[in-house]
Amino acid sequence: MAIVLEQVRKSYGDQLVLDGISRTIAIGSCIALMGPSGIGKTTLLSLLAGLQSPDFGRITGLPKQRAMVFQENRLIEHANALTNLKLVCGAEYTREVLIEELKKIGIEDVQKPIVEFSGGMKRRVAILRAVLAEAKLLLMDEPFLGLDAERKTQVMEYVKAHCAGKTVVLVTHEEEEAKALGAEIWYLK
Secondary structure (H helix, E strand, O other), X not given: OEEXXXXXXXXXXXXXXXXXXXXXXXXXXXEEEEOOOOOOHHHHHHHHHOOOOOOEEEEEOOOOOEEEEOOOOOOOOOOEHXXXXXXXXXXXXXXXXXXXXXXXOOOOOOOOEHHHOOHHHHHHHHHHHHHHOOOOEEEEEOOOOOOOHHHHHHHHHHHHHHOOOOEEEEEOOOHHHHHXXXXXXXXXX
């Protein structure tokens, strides 16, 4: 089975953003959407997430279980990292397991409210939350933006190791990120 995009079009008013995209995403593959700003990368992610519908064409084969890392972190700021993770994680993720997963991406203080985290720490929690969600499709919109080089490498390795078997579609402007994840690159024009 695969996710199939057939002649997908999307406009915002008079501005045509996606014009008849037809592609197939193999289940379990990793796809990196690349291209200039404003070309429709985030719009395509939004369509795959089911947050919007195409104006024309169709998308079939989408799994019901989807997770997304948005450009904004969309965390519950007054809650701590553990609470943010528990919202999407299954029962197999005990408190102890979640603490270990947070440590793997460099988060040690699991009780501090998210509002007190740095931007990079918030980003790592948002990524971890999506990766640990019970989802077969992981959508990531510039997920590594704002991470320093060392943390970025650490988090990319974590994502690659923990997303084996999942279908992953990410937006990036960095070819190195796509390569690090073993992604097939789709250039949108």
